[in-house]
Amino acid sequence: MDEERLIALLIALHDGLPRQGPGDSASTRRALALCAALPDAPEILDIGCGTGAQTLTLAAATTGRITALDRSLDFLRSLRRTVIEGGWTSRVRLCQGDMRALPFREASFDLIWSEGAVYIMGFDAGLTQWRSWVKPGGYLAVSELSWFRSDRPAKLRAFLDVEYPALRSVAANLAAASEGGWQVVGHFPLPWSAWQAYYDPLRERLPVFRTAHAGDADAQTVADLTESEMALMARYAEDCGYAFYVLRRRD
Ligand SMILES: C[S@@+](CC[C@H](N)C(=O)[O-])C[C@H]1O[C@@H](n2cnc3c(N)ncnc32)[C@H](O)[C@@H]1O
Known part of the structure:
Protein backbone atom coordinates (compact mmCIF):
# COMPACT_ATOMS: atom_id res chain seq x y z
CA MET A 1 0.00 0.00 0.00
CA ASP A 2 1.47 3.40 -0.88
CA GLU A 3 1.76 6.23 1.63
CA GLU A 4 -1.13 8.29 0.23
CA ARG A 5 -3.49 5.33 0.49
CA LEU A 6 -2.35 4.55 4.02
CA ILE A 7 -2.90 8.18 5.06
CA ALA A 8 -6.36 8.26 3.46
CA LEU A 9 -7.36 5.09 5.34
CA LEU A 10 -5.97 6.40 8.64
CA ILE A 11 -7.95 9.61 8.18
CA ALA A 12 -11.11 7.61 7.44
CA LEU A 13 -10.51 5.50 10.56
CA HIS A 14 -9.89 8.52 12.82
CA ASP A 15 -12.08 11.32 11.49
CA GLY A 16 -14.81 12.35 13.90
CA LEU A 17 -13.02 10.78 16.86
CA PRO A 18 -12.10 13.13 19.71
CA ARG A 19 -8.39 12.37 19.32
CA GLN A 20 -6.08 10.93 16.69
CA GLY A 21 -3.33 10.00 19.15
CA PRO A 22 -2.80 9.39 22.86
CA GLY A 23 -3.24 12.40 25.11
CA ASP A 24 -5.62 14.07 27.49
CA SER A 25 -6.45 17.52 28.71
CA ALA A 26 -4.68 17.00 32.06
CA SER A 27 -1.40 16.13 30.32
CA THR A 28 -1.71 19.09 27.95
CA ARG A 29 -2.23 21.39 30.94
CA ARG A 30 0.64 19.78 32.85
CA ALA A 31 3.03 20.39 29.94
CA LEU A 32 1.73 23.94 29.47
CA ALA A 33 2.33 24.70 33.15
CA LEU A 34 6.03 23.93 32.58
CA CYS A 35 6.21 26.83 30.10
CA ALA A 36 6.43 29.24 32.99
CA ALA A 37 7.93 32.25 31.20
CA LEU A 38 5.33 32.60 28.44
CA PRO A 39 4.00 36.12 27.82
CA ASP A 40 0.43 36.94 28.89
CA ALA A 41 -1.11 36.27 25.49
CA PRO A 42 1.28 33.89 23.73
CA GLU A 43 1.36 33.12 20.02
CA ALA A 60 -9.07 27.45 27.23
CA ALA A 61 -5.91 27.48 29.34
CA THR A 62 -4.33 30.63 27.84
CA THR A 63 -5.42 34.00 26.53
CA GLY A 64 -3.21 33.70 23.48
CA ARG A 65 -3.83 33.02 19.82
CA ILE A 66 -3.50 29.46 18.57
CA THR A 67 -2.69 28.57 14.98
CA ALA A 68 -3.74 24.97 14.40
CA LEU A 69 -1.93 23.38 11.48
CA ASP A 70 -2.61 20.05 9.86
CA ARG A 71 -2.19 18.47 6.46
CA SER A 72 -5.64 16.89 6.52
CA LEU A 73 -8.54 19.02 5.34
CA ASP A 74 -10.97 16.46 6.79
CA PHE A 75 -9.57 16.94 10.28
CA LEU A 76 -9.47 20.72 9.85
CA ARG A 77 -13.13 20.75 8.76
CA SER A 78 -14.07 18.88 11.94
CA LEU A 79 -12.02 21.30 14.02
CA ARG A 80 -13.55 24.30 12.26
CA ARG A 81 -17.03 23.14 13.31
CA THR A 82 -15.87 22.78 16.93
CA VAL A 83 -14.17 26.17 16.88
CA ILE A 84 -17.29 27.89 15.56
CA GLU A 85 -19.62 26.05 17.96
CA GLY A 86 -17.35 26.86 20.91
CA GLY A 87 -17.03 30.54 20.01
CA TRP A 88 -13.24 30.33 19.59
CA THR A 89 -12.94 31.96 16.17
CA SER A 90 -11.16 35.10 17.39
CA ARG A 91 -8.44 33.07 19.12
CA VAL A 92 -8.04 29.91 17.04
CA ARG A 93 -7.11 30.07 13.38
CA LEU A 94 -6.77 27.01 11.19
CA CYS A 95 -4.09 26.41 8.61
CA GLN A 96 -3.69 23.60 6.13
CA GLY A 97 0.02 23.03 5.73
CA ASP A 98 2.96 20.70 5.87
CA MET A 99 4.95 20.47 9.10
CA ARG A 100 8.10 20.10 6.97
CA ALA A 101 7.59 23.51 5.32
CA LEU A 102 5.85 25.82 7.76
CA PRO A 103 4.20 28.78 6.01
CA PHE A 104 5.10 31.43 8.64
CA ARG A 105 7.79 33.99 9.23
CA GLU A 106 10.64 32.69 11.37
CA ALA A 107 10.55 33.41 15.13
CA SER A 108 6.77 33.94 15.03
CA PHE A 109 5.75 31.81 17.99
CA ASP A 110 6.22 31.91 21.74
CA LEU A 111 5.30 28.24 21.87
CA ILE A 112 5.20 25.43 19.34
CA TRP A 113 3.02 22.53 20.42
CA SER A 114 2.79 19.11 18.81
CA GLU A 115 1.04 16.09 20.33
CA GLY A 116 1.68 12.74 18.70
CA ALA A 117 2.80 14.19 15.38
CA VAL A 118 6.54 14.95 15.39
CA TYR A 119 7.23 11.28 14.53
CA ILE A 120 5.93 12.04 11.04
CA MET A 121 9.07 13.99 10.19
CA GLY A 122 11.20 12.50 12.96
CA PHE A 123 11.95 13.81 16.44
CA ASP A 124 15.37 15.23 15.54
CA ALA A 125 14.21 16.84 12.28
CA GLY A 126 11.22 18.39 14.05
CA LEU A 127 13.37 19.80 16.83
CA THR A 128 15.94 21.16 14.40
CA GLN A 129 13.58 22.64 11.82
CA TRP A 130 10.88 24.01 14.13
CA ARG A 131 13.46 25.80 16.27
CA SER A 132 13.62 28.64 13.70
CA TRP A 133 9.90 29.36 14.14
CA VAL A 134 10.18 29.67 17.93
CA LYS A 135 11.13 33.11 19.27
CA PRO A 136 14.40 33.22 21.24
CA GLY A 137 13.55 32.03 24.76
CA GLY A 138 10.32 30.46 23.50
CA TYR A 139 9.14 26.90 24.04
CA LEU A 140 8.55 23.66 22.19
CA ALA A 141 6.30 21.00 23.71
CA VAL A 142 6.10 17.67 21.90
CA SER A 143 4.84 14.24 22.80
CA GLU A 144 6.68 11.29 21.31
CA LEU A 145 6.55 7.51 21.62
CA SER A 146 9.59 6.54 23.70
CA TRP A 147 11.16 3.53 25.35
CA PHE A 148 10.86 3.72 29.13
CA ARG A 149 13.13 0.78 29.92
CA SER A 150 16.33 -0.63 28.49
CA ASP A 151 15.07 -4.20 28.97
CA ARG A 152 12.78 -4.35 25.91
CA PRO A 153 10.23 -7.18 25.43
CA ALA A 154 10.99 -9.10 22.23
CA LYS A 155 7.38 -9.12 21.03
CA LEU A 156 7.03 -5.36 21.35
CA ARG A 157 10.46 -4.75 19.82
CA ALA A 158 9.60 -6.94 16.83
CA PHE A 159 6.46 -4.85 16.17
CA LEU A 160 8.07 -1.45 16.74
CA ASP A 161 11.26 -2.24 14.83
CA VAL A 162 9.00 -2.43 11.77
CA GLU A 163 6.37 0.20 12.61
CA TYR A 164 8.66 2.81 14.18
CA PRO A 165 12.34 1.98 13.73
CA ALA A 166 13.40 5.48 14.89
CA LEU A 167 11.96 4.87 18.36
CA ARG A 168 14.41 5.83 21.13
CA SER A 169 14.62 6.02 24.88
CA VAL A 170 13.56 9.09 26.87
CA ALA A 171 17.24 9.65 27.75
CA ALA A 172 18.28 9.55 24.08
CA ASN A 173 15.54 12.03 23.13
CA LEU A 174 16.58 14.37 25.94
CA ALA A 175 20.21 14.20 24.82
CA ALA A 176 19.19 14.92 21.22
CA ALA A 177 17.11 17.91 22.35
CA SER A 178 19.99 19.29 24.32
CA GLU A 179 22.40 18.85 21.40
CA GLY A 180 19.85 20.54 19.14
CA GLY A 181 19.93 23.84 21.01
CA TRP A 182 17.11 23.25 23.49
CA GLN A 183 17.11 23.50 27.25
CA VAL A 184 15.08 20.66 28.74
CA VAL A 185 12.47 22.27 30.99
CA GLY A 186 10.74 19.05 31.93
CA HIS A 187 9.39 15.73 30.71
CA PHE A 188 6.90 13.14 31.89
CA PRO A 189 5.24 9.97 30.62
CA LEU A 190 1.61 10.16 29.55
CA PRO A 191 -0.59 8.12 31.91
CA TRP A 192 -2.48 5.10 30.63
CA SER A 193 -5.69 7.16 30.85
CA ALA A 194 -4.30 9.27 27.99
CA TRP A 195 -4.12 6.14 25.83
CA GLN A 196 -7.65 5.22 26.86
CA ALA A 197 -8.88 8.66 25.79
CA TYR A 198 -7.60 7.74 22.33
CA TYR A 199 -8.18 4.00 22.21
CA ASP A 200 -11.68 3.69 23.71
CA PRO A 201 -13.44 5.62 20.90
CA LEU A 202 -11.10 4.03 18.34
CA ARG A 203 -12.03 0.54 19.55
CA GLU A 204 -15.69 1.35 18.98
CA ARG A 205 -14.93 2.76 15.52
CA LEU A 206 -12.96 -0.27 14.29
CA PRO A 207 -15.88 -2.63 13.52
CA VAL A 208 -17.70 0.23 11.77
CA PHE A 209 -14.57 0.93 9.69
CA ARG A 210 -14.16 -2.77 8.86
CA THR A 211 -17.76 -3.03 7.69
CA ALA A 212 -17.58 0.17 5.66
CA HIS A 213 -14.43 -1.16 3.95
CA ALA A 214 -15.48 -4.81 3.60
CA GLY A 215 -13.50 -6.41 0.77
CA ASP A 216 -10.78 -3.74 0.91
CA ALA A 217 -7.60 -5.60 1.86
CA ASP A 218 -5.65 -2.41 2.59
CA ALA A 219 -8.31 -1.17 4.99
CA GLN A 220 -8.44 -4.52 6.78
CA THR A 221 -4.63 -4.40 7.11
CA VAL A 222 -4.86 -0.94 8.69
CA ALA A 223 -7.50 -2.23 11.11
CA ASP A 224 -5.38 -5.32 11.92
CA LEU A 225 -2.30 -3.19 12.60
CA THR A 226 -4.29 -0.83 14.78
CA GLU A 227 -5.64 -3.74 16.83
CA SER A 228 -2.14 -5.22 17.21
CA GLU A 229 -0.78 -1.86 18.32
CA MET A 230 -3.58 -1.40 20.87
CA ALA A 231 -2.99 -4.86 22.35
CA LEU A 232 0.78 -4.38 22.56
CA MET A 233 0.64 -0.90 24.04
CA ALA A 234 -1.80 -2.06 26.71
CA ARG A 235 0.31 -5.08 27.57
CA TYR A 236 3.65 -3.25 27.63
CA ALA A 237 2.60 0.16 28.93
CA GLU A 238 5.41 0.09 31.49
CA ASP A 239 8.04 -0.51 28.83
CA CYS A 240 7.07 1.96 26.16
CA GLY A 241 4.65 4.82 25.76
CA TYR A 242 4.31 8.48 24.99
CA ALA A 243 6.43 11.02 26.82
CA PHE A 244 5.88 14.76 26.82
CA TYR A 245 9.04 16.82 26.29
CA VAL A 246 8.94 20.50 27.21
CA LEU A 247 11.92 22.39 25.81
CA ARG A 248 13.05 25.99 25.73
CA ARG A 249 15.03 27.57 22.93
CA ARG A 250 18.60 28.17 23.99
CA ASP A 251 20.55 30.87 22.14
C1 LIG B 1 -1.38 10.98 15.41
S1 LIG B 1 -2.23 12.39 14.78
C2 LIG B 1 -2.23 13.48 16.20
C3 LIG B 1 -3.37 14.46 16.14
C4 LIG B 1 -3.59 15.30 17.41
N1 LIG B 1 -2.45 16.10 17.73
C5 LIG B 1 -3.96 14.41 18.59
O1 LIG B 1 -3.08 14.16 19.43
O2 LIG B 1 -5.11 13.97 18.65
C6 LIG B 1 -1.03 13.13 13.69
C7 LIG B 1 -1.57 14.33 12.91
O3 LIG B 1 -0.55 14.83 12.03
C8 LIG B 1 -1.15 15.17 10.79
N2 LIG B 1 -0.12 15.16 9.74
C9 LIG B 1 0.39 14.08 9.08
N3 LIG B 1 1.34 14.47 8.22
C10 LIG B 1 1.43 15.83 8.33
C11 LIG B 1 2.24 16.82 7.70
N4 LIG B 1 3.16 16.48 6.80
N5 LIG B 1 2.07 18.11 8.04
C12 LIG B 1 1.14 18.47 8.97
N6 LIG B 1 0.34 17.57 9.60
C13 LIG B 1 0.49 16.27 9.29
C14 LIG B 1 -2.24 14.15 10.60
O4 LIG B 1 -3.22 14.57 9.67
C15 LIG B 1 -2.77 14.01 12.02
O5 LIG B 1 -3.78 14.94 12.28
Whole structure:
Protein backbone atom coordinates (compact mmCIF):
# COMPACT_ATOMS: atom_id res chain seq x y z
CA MET A 1 0.00 0.00 0.00
CA ASP A 2 1.47 3.40 -0.88
CA GLU A 3 1.76 6.23 1.63
CA GLU A 4 -1.13 8.29 0.23
CA ARG A 5 -3.49 5.33 0.49
CA LEU A 6 -2.35 4.55 4.02
CA ILE A 7 -2.90 8.18 5.06
CA ALA A 8 -6.36 8.26 3.46
CA LEU A 9 -7.36 5.09 5.34
CA LEU A 10 -5.97 6.40 8.64
CA ILE A 11 -7.95 9.61 8.18
CA ALA A 12 -11.11 7.61 7.44
CA LEU A 13 -10.51 5.50 10.56
CA HIS A 14 -9.89 8.52 12.82
CA ASP A 15 -12.08 11.32 11.49
CA GLY A 16 -14.81 12.35 13.90
CA LEU A 17 -13.02 10.78 16.86
CA PRO A 18 -12.10 13.13 19.71
CA ARG A 19 -8.39 12.37 19.32
CA GLN A 20 -6.08 10.93 16.69
CA GLY A 21 -3.33 10.00 19.15
CA PRO A 22 -2.80 9.39 22.86
CA GLY A 23 -3.24 12.40 25.11
CA ASP A 24 -5.62 14.07 27.49
CA SER A 25 -6.45 17.52 28.71
CA ALA A 26 -4.68 17.00 32.06
CA SER A 27 -1.40 16.13 30.32
CA THR A 28 -1.71 19.09 27.95
CA ARG A 29 -2.23 21.39 30.94
CA ARG A 30 0.64 19.78 32.85
CA ALA A 31 3.03 20.39 29.94
CA LEU A 32 1.73 23.94 29.47
CA ALA A 33 2.33 24.70 33.15
CA LEU A 34 6.03 23.93 32.58
CA CYS A 35 6.21 26.83 30.10
CA ALA A 36 6.43 29.24 32.99
CA ALA A 37 7.93 32.25 31.20
CA LEU A 38 5.33 32.60 28.44
CA PRO A 39 4.00 36.12 27.82
CA ASP A 40 0.43 36.94 28.89
CA ALA A 41 -1.11 36.27 25.49
CA PRO A 42 1.28 33.89 23.73
CA GLU A 43 1.36 33.12 20.02
CA ILE A 44 1.03 29.33 19.85
CA LEU A 45 1.41 27.01 16.87
CA ASP A 46 -0.17 23.56 17.22
CA ILE A 47 1.45 21.30 14.61
CA GLY A 48 -0.45 18.18 13.51
CA CYS A 49 -3.51 19.38 15.39
CA GLY A 50 -5.87 16.72 14.00
CA THR A 51 -9.42 17.42 15.12
CA GLY A 52 -7.96 19.68 17.80
CA ALA A 53 -8.47 18.16 21.26
CA GLN A 54 -5.27 19.80 22.53
CA THR A 55 -5.90 22.97 20.48
CA LEU A 56 -9.03 23.69 22.48
CA THR A 57 -7.35 22.86 25.77
CA LEU A 58 -4.62 25.37 24.90
CA ALA A 59 -7.23 27.96 23.96
CA ALA A 60 -9.07 27.45 27.23
CA ALA A 61 -5.91 27.48 29.34
CA THR A 62 -4.33 30.63 27.84
CA THR A 63 -5.42 34.00 26.53
CA GLY A 64 -3.21 33.70 23.48
CA ARG A 65 -3.83 33.02 19.82
CA ILE A 66 -3.50 29.46 18.57
CA THR A 67 -2.69 28.57 14.98
CA ALA A 68 -3.74 24.97 14.40
CA LEU A 69 -1.93 23.38 11.48
CA ASP A 70 -2.61 20.05 9.86
CA ARG A 71 -2.19 18.47 6.46
CA SER A 72 -5.64 16.89 6.52
CA LEU A 73 -8.54 19.02 5.34
CA ASP A 74 -10.97 16.46 6.79
CA PHE A 75 -9.57 16.94 10.28
CA LEU A 76 -9.47 20.72 9.85
CA ARG A 77 -13.13 20.75 8.76
CA SER A 78 -14.07 18.88 11.94
CA LEU A 79 -12.02 21.30 14.02
CA ARG A 80 -13.55 24.30 12.26
CA ARG A 81 -17.03 23.14 13.31
CA THR A 82 -15.87 22.78 16.93
CA VAL A 83 -14.17 26.17 16.88
CA ILE A 84 -17.29 27.89 15.56
CA GLU A 85 -19.62 26.05 17.96
CA GLY A 86 -17.35 26.86 20.91
CA GLY A 87 -17.03 30.54 20.01
CA TRP A 88 -13.24 30.33 19.59
CA THR A 89 -12.94 31.96 16.17
CA SER A 90 -11.16 35.10 17.39
CA ARG A 91 -8.44 33.07 19.12
CA VAL A 92 -8.04 29.91 17.04
CA ARG A 93 -7.11 30.07 13.38
CA LEU A 94 -6.77 27.01 11.19
CA CYS A 95 -4.09 26.41 8.61
CA GLN A 96 -3.69 23.60 6.13
CA GLY A 97 0.02 23.03 5.73
CA ASP A 98 2.96 20.70 5.87
CA MET A 99 4.95 20.47 9.10
CA ARG A 100 8.10 20.10 6.97
CA ALA A 101 7.59 23.51 5.32
CA LEU A 102 5.85 25.82 7.76
CA PRO A 103 4.20 28.78 6.01
CA PHE A 104 5.10 31.43 8.64
CA ARG A 105 7.79 33.99 9.23
CA GLU A 106 10.64 32.69 11.37
CA ALA A 107 10.55 33.41 15.13
CA SER A 108 6.77 33.94 15.03
CA PHE A 109 5.75 31.81 17.99
CA ASP A 110 6.22 31.91 21.74
CA LEU A 111 5.30 28.24 21.87
CA ILE A 112 5.20 25.43 19.34
CA TRP A 113 3.02 22.53 20.42
CA SER A 114 2.79 19.11 18.81
CA GLU A 115 1.04 16.09 20.33
CA GLY A 116 1.68 12.74 18.70
CA ALA A 117 2.80 14.19 15.38
CA VAL A 118 6.54 14.95 15.39
CA TYR A 119 7.23 11.28 14.53
CA ILE A 120 5.93 12.04 11.04
CA MET A 121 9.07 13.99 10.19
CA GLY A 122 11.20 12.50 12.96
CA PHE A 123 11.95 13.81 16.44
CA ASP A 124 15.37 15.23 15.54
CA ALA A 125 14.21 16.84 12.28
CA GLY A 126 11.22 18.39 14.05
CA LEU A 127 13.37 19.80 16.83
CA THR A 128 15.94 21.16 14.40
CA GLN A 129 13.58 22.64 11.82
CA TRP A 130 10.88 24.01 14.13
CA ARG A 131 13.46 25.80 16.27
CA SER A 132 13.62 28.64 13.70
CA TRP A 133 9.90 29.36 14.14
CA VAL A 134 10.18 29.67 17.93
CA LYS A 135 11.13 33.11 19.27
CA PRO A 136 14.40 33.22 21.24
CA GLY A 137 13.55 32.03 24.76
CA GLY A 138 10.32 30.46 23.50
CA TYR A 139 9.14 26.90 24.04
CA LEU A 140 8.55 23.66 22.19
CA ALA A 141 6.30 21.00 23.71
CA VAL A 142 6.10 17.67 21.90
CA SER A 143 4.84 14.24 22.80
CA GLU A 144 6.68 11.29 21.31
CA LEU A 145 6.55 7.51 21.62
CA SER A 146 9.59 6.54 23.70
CA TRP A 147 11.16 3.53 25.35
CA PHE A 148 10.86 3.72 29.13
CA ARG A 149 13.13 0.78 29.92
CA SER A 150 16.33 -0.63 28.49
CA ASP A 151 15.07 -4.20 28.97
CA ARG A 152 12.78 -4.35 25.91
CA PRO A 153 10.23 -7.18 25.43
CA ALA A 154 10.99 -9.10 22.23
CA LYS A 155 7.38 -9.12 21.03
CA LEU A 156 7.03 -5.36 21.35
CA ARG A 157 10.46 -4.75 19.82
CA ALA A 158 9.60 -6.94 16.83
CA PHE A 159 6.46 -4.85 16.17
CA LEU A 160 8.07 -1.45 16.74
CA ASP A 161 11.26 -2.24 14.83
CA VAL A 162 9.00 -2.43 11.77
CA GLU A 163 6.37 0.20 12.61
CA TYR A 164 8.66 2.81 14.18
CA PRO A 165 12.34 1.98 13.73
CA ALA A 166 13.40 5.48 14.89
CA LEU A 167 11.96 4.87 18.36
CA ARG A 168 14.41 5.83 21.13
CA SER A 169 14.62 6.02 24.88
CA VAL A 170 13.56 9.09 26.87
CA ALA A 171 17.24 9.65 27.75
CA ALA A 172 18.28 9.55 24.08
CA ASN A 173 15.54 12.03 23.13
CA LEU A 174 16.58 14.37 25.94
CA ALA A 175 20.21 14.20 24.82
CA ALA A 176 19.19 14.92 21.22
CA ALA A 177 17.11 17.91 22.35
CA SER A 178 19.99 19.29 24.32
CA GLU A 179 22.40 18.85 21.40
CA GLY A 180 19.85 20.54 19.14
CA GLY A 181 19.93 23.84 21.01
CA TRP A 182 17.11 23.25 23.49
CA GLN A 183 17.11 23.50 27.25
CA VAL A 184 15.08 20.66 28.74
CA VAL A 185 12.47 22.27 30.99
CA GLY A 186 10.74 19.05 31.93
CA HIS A 187 9.39 15.73 30.71
CA PHE A 188 6.90 13.14 31.89
CA PRO A 189 5.24 9.97 30.62
CA LEU A 190 1.61 10.16 29.55
CA PRO A 191 -0.59 8.12 31.91
CA TRP A 192 -2.48 5.10 30.63
CA SER A 193 -5.69 7.16 30.85
CA ALA A 194 -4.30 9.27 27.99
CA TRP A 195 -4.12 6.14 25.83
CA GLN A 196 -7.65 5.22 26.86
CA ALA A 197 -8.88 8.66 25.79
CA TYR A 198 -7.60 7.74 22.33
CA TYR A 199 -8.18 4.00 22.21
CA ASP A 200 -11.68 3.69 23.71
CA PRO A 201 -13.44 5.62 20.90
CA LEU A 202 -11.10 4.03 18.34
CA ARG A 203 -12.03 0.54 19.55
CA GLU A 204 -15.69 1.35 18.98
CA ARG A 205 -14.93 2.76 15.52
CA LEU A 206 -12.96 -0.27 14.29
CA PRO A 207 -15.88 -2.63 13.52
CA VAL A 208 -17.70 0.23 11.77
CA PHE A 209 -14.57 0.93 9.69
CA ARG A 210 -14.16 -2.77 8.86
CA THR A 211 -17.76 -3.03 7.69
CA ALA A 212 -17.58 0.17 5.66
CA HIS A 213 -14.43 -1.16 3.95
CA ALA A 214 -15.48 -4.81 3.60
CA GLY A 215 -13.50 -6.41 0.77
CA ASP A 216 -10.78 -3.74 0.91
CA ALA A 217 -7.60 -5.60 1.86
CA ASP A 218 -5.65 -2.41 2.59
CA ALA A 219 -8.31 -1.17 4.99
CA GLN A 220 -8.44 -4.52 6.78
CA THR A 221 -4.63 -4.40 7.11
CA VAL A 222 -4.86 -0.94 8.69
CA ALA A 223 -7.50 -2.23 11.11
CA ASP A 224 -5.38 -5.32 11.92
CA LEU A 225 -2.30 -3.19 12.60
CA THR A 226 -4.29 -0.83 14.78
CA GLU A 227 -5.64 -3.74 16.83
CA SER A 228 -2.14 -5.22 17.21
CA GLU A 229 -0.78 -1.86 18.32
CA MET A 230 -3.58 -1.40 20.87
CA ALA A 231 -2.99 -4.86 22.35
CA LEU A 232 0.78 -4.38 22.56
CA MET A 233 0.64 -0.90 24.04
CA ALA A 234 -1.80 -2.06 26.71
CA ARG A 235 0.31 -5.08 27.57
CA TYR A 236 3.65 -3.25 27.63
CA ALA A 237 2.60 0.16 28.93
CA GLU A 238 5.41 0.09 31.49
CA ASP A 239 8.04 -0.51 28.83
CA CYS A 240 7.07 1.96 26.16
CA GLY A 241 4.65 4.82 25.76
CA TYR A 242 4.31 8.48 24.99
CA ALA A 243 6.43 11.02 26.82
CA PHE A 244 5.88 14.76 26.82
CA TYR A 245 9.04 16.82 26.29
CA VAL A 246 8.94 20.50 27.21
CA LEU A 247 11.92 22.39 25.81
CA ARG A 248 13.05 25.99 25.73
CA ARG A 249 15.03 27.57 22.93
CA ARG A 250 18.60 28.17 23.99
CA ASP A 251 20.55 30.87 22.14
C1 LIG B 1 -1.38 10.98 15.41
S1 LIG B 1 -2.23 12.39 14.78
C2 LIG B 1 -2.23 13.48 16.20
C3 LIG B 1 -3.37 14.46 16.14
C4 LIG B 1 -3.59 15.30 17.41
N1 LIG B 1 -2.45 16.10 17.73
C5 LIG B 1 -3.96 14.41 18.59
O1 LIG B 1 -3.08 14.16 19.43
O2 LIG B 1 -5.11 13.97 18.65
C6 LIG B 1 -1.03 13.13 13.69
C7 LIG B 1 -1.57 14.33 12.91
O3 LIG B 1 -0.55 14.83 12.03
C8 LIG B 1 -1.15 15.17 10.79
N2 LIG B 1 -0.12 15.16 9.74
C9 LIG B 1 0.39 14.08 9.08
N3 LIG B 1 1.34 14.47 8.22
C10 LIG B 1 1.43 15.83 8.33
C11 LIG B 1 2.24 16.82 7.70
N4 LIG B 1 3.16 16.48 6.80
N5 LIG B 1 2.07 18.11 8.04
C12 LIG B 1 1.14 18.47 8.97
N6 LIG B 1 0.34 17.57 9.60
C13 LIG B 1 0.49 16.27 9.29
C14 LIG B 1 -2.24 14.15 10.60
O4 LIG B 1 -3.22 14.57 9.67
C15 LIG B 1 -2.77 14.01 12.02
O5 LIG B 1 -3.78 14.94 12.28
